[in-house]
Amino acid sequence: MGSPPRSSPRLSWRRVLCVLFLPFVSSGFAPPAKYRNNFIFERRKLPPNPRRFDWSHLTPRELKNRSQGIQTEERAGRNPYFTLEGHEFLILGGSVHYFRVPRASWRDRLLKLRACGFNTVTTYVPWNLHEPERGTFDFSGNLDLEAFILLAAEVGLWVILRPGPYICSEVDLGGLPSWLLRDPDMRLRTTYKGFTEAVDLYFDHLMLRVVPLQYKHGGPIIAVQVENEYGSYNKDPAYMPYIKKALQDRGIAELLLTSDNQGGLKSGVLDGVLATINLQSQSELQLFTTILLGAQGSQPKMVMEYWTGWFDSWGGPHYILDSSEVLNTVSAIVKAGSSINLYMFHGGTNFGFIGGAMHFQDYKPDVTSYDYDAVLTEAGDYTAKYTKLREFFGSMAGAPLPVPPDLLPKTAYDPVTPAFYVSLWDALNFLELPVTSEHPVNMENLPINGGSGQSFGYTLYETTITASGVLTALVRDRGQVFLNTFFLGTLDYKKKTIVIPTVQGFTTLRILVENCGRVNYGDNIDQQRKGIIGNVYLNDSPLKKFKIYSLEMDRSFLQRFTADKWKPLTEEPMFPAFFLGALSVLDSPYDTFVKLEGWEKGVVFINNQNLGRYWNIGPQETLYLPGAWLDVGLNKIIVFEEKMAQRIIQFVDTPNLGQHEYVH
Structure with a gap:
């Protein structure tokens, strides 16, 4: 020790x-x-298993001479299945998001995935982090996607890439950059020109990095997902064909997938693309199978997201899912001949301000932890789910599984x-000098960051008042109101007014607004502008002449x-x-x-x-x-x-x- x-x-x-x-x-x-903190793993010699997954145990570095990646195949008397180089292949995947895990821990998490019996890692790609300002790209440090993919291959894992551009994933705006919302007519996730032009530029940069890492070029990427759960959104029938073509035109040649939950499955199917399903309950499996059969005919089954837990929102509980239920559902899926991806195998952390939100009846921002009650904890520790799943997959393997790494x-x-x-x-x-404006300006439309506005953090609005009365403002998401430095109260989605007491002469009114996280799922993603929206009224008269401070709290901010x-x-x-x-x-x-x-x-x-x-x-x-x-x-x-x-x-x-x- x-x-x-x-x-x-x-x-x-x-x-x-x-x-x-x-x-x-x-x-x-x-x-x-x-x-190893109470988790004891031993090498066991397993007897030969004639029902092993054929080539499912091969790693990217063992397969040198390549001619044919993942294909779908059907033979008389049995269900359709995947093949790799013509040999039967079952995808056993787990989700690990590189941007939610410190780079120094990538190897540890991937080794634990491999040692649990999985052969594939899946990851989303967050556009908003890779292009924080329009035309400025970041694939360095913790965002070095190429390094993560190559490390997966080194560890012995295939890769399924989920590049979006929309990814949901409880990430701010579903991974879309907030500067898109500077356009007042923006229609996200459609073929609106302002959106597709931005997607095209992003894909130009992203695909240069990932296309050489595909299976056909000797890399570990065996499949690529087209967008994400679009069947639940489905606002433009031309959009998904556009995304498919955008990927293929830039060199994506591996198996293409879509991924939808029950509500979106019927309308999420795309010609020439394999439809997969997202679920948590074992009881849903047969229903999904029936829907898939009707939507795309006889194809291999894959559960793209089996939810091993759930995310948490501020003010709510910490959600968990029983480990025995997880084992039973995974076992049922695999024994039915379906490939599977566990979402999440390791959740990690919403470091910084990257967490998203949900807004149906009420606005609910996500907590910082993305532990998800996953197979590994937020810090990468083993759980009962890990132990049970490793025993299950080990019993089906044709060779002993790797010994899991020691706990950190x-x-x-x-x-x-x-x-x-x-x-x-x-x-x-x-701090940086404020923006001066006759009227309040929302975060995204502030003339800062090379014309890309503010994405995260807080925004402070200041103006001068000379009278008391009722203050009215539409703030997104929380606005703390001050007279000079005296705190009066908080405005939010439910509270839009506050009483201003008697003031003496010229008094500074301050409203400190926090972006708690843009909605990442639902029909209202086009309405996710943050800060003060519209005018601020005192007794029904609009206030004017504002100083607006951008408090992004990034590295350059802290260096001051x-x-x-x-x-x-x-x-x-x-x-x-x-x-x-x-x-x-x-x-x-x-x-x-x-x-x-x-x-x-x-x-x-x-x-x-x-x-x-x-x-x-x-x-x-x-x-x-x-x-x-x-x-x-x-x-x-x-x-x-x-x-x-x-x-x-x-x-x-x-x-x-x-x-x-x-x-x-």
Whole structure:
């Protein structure tokens, strides 16, 4: 067992500030642990199994001479099936999203997928992260898709790519970039010219990277999904053929798939593309099979998404799904001769502000954790689901499964007491200059970021008033209202008015609006502009002459908080505020979980990396902090808190995702 890291003695404020603002030096990958935390895996010699999946056990690097990728085949007296190089092949996939997992942990998660008996990894590709500003592309670091795909091949996994452009996936706007909404006439997921022109440019850049990694070129990509659950949207009959052609015109030549749930399956079928299904209940399997047979004739069956758990929303429960139910459903699907992909095998984390939302009766933003009650936990630990599934797949394999990797250790670091702070109001003096506008401007249409507007974070609107009365505003999603620095209340979807008390002379009205996450699923994705929408009224008269501050809280934003901007926390802080502390790590950094008991709502940053949001309404009570993001020595931790701070930041070795409720 590896020994936990030690904490250093108390440090002076001057030393803390001096060290924190030295250039950061990456400490590399944390070493693996030498223990398995109650999960014992042994190599077992299995007897030859004549019913093994033929070529399903072959890895990308073992298959050198290639001529024919995944095909569909049918023989008299049996159901249709997939073949690879003419040999029967069953796709056993698990979803792992590279953008939700620290790059240093990719290998660990993929090795665990392989060791569980799977032969394929599936991943979505988030357009909004790869093209954060129109025409500016990012495939570096944690977004290095090519590296992830090549690593999958190295580990021994095939790849099913799900490039969208829309991906749902509980990602902000379903993975579509928010700058698309600058166009007032935008119609997302249609053949509207403004949308297709943007898709074409994105696909030009994306396909240059992934086309060479297809099976026919010696790579691991065996199939590509066309869009995502379009049958549930289905607003333009020309759209799916356009996406199919856009992929093929740029060199995609492997098996094409669609993926739909029960509500969209009948209208989601596309000529020349294999339809697959998404489900959670074993009872749905026969119904889906019947619908598929009627929609596309006799084809191999594949469950593209078997939901191993579910996502959580702020203010709700932490959803779980019983491991025995998961095993029984997976077993029934596979024994019926169907290929399968588990969504999720490993959920990971909605780091930063990438989480989406649902809005049917009520608006419900997603929590930071994407644990999903998946086969691996958010931090990559084994679960009962893993143990049971590995035993099941191992019993069907023709050779022993690889030994699962050791668990990465976790630790509870000593608590950190923030020693410095700066209020948001003081920070305005050294942040980017505000946009001035006669009327409020929504986030996406702000003239910043090379004409791409603001995607994430907060936006502050300021104007001057001289009278009291009733203030009315349409804010998306939460707007905190201040007179000068005095907090009056919060506007949201249900509360659109607030009473302004008597004011003396010229008074600054401030509305701090948070984008809590754009809707990622449903018919209303075209209406996901954030900030203040339309005018702000005081007694039915529109207010004018606004200063608008973009508070994206990205790296460039945080770099403005230089050492001279902070002041010692020796008095009661004025909120909202930023708090600065130092986490000391003397040994190899390990994973941990940040606990902010006594704080209310805000965002946590470690070494300028955005861990995500916390909120005391739950269910999530801890934030995952990867050891790979920590350095040996002092680590700068900044907390942006909206209302209330306990002045102590705790670190625990066990996550708390809230009270459980079984998925219905």
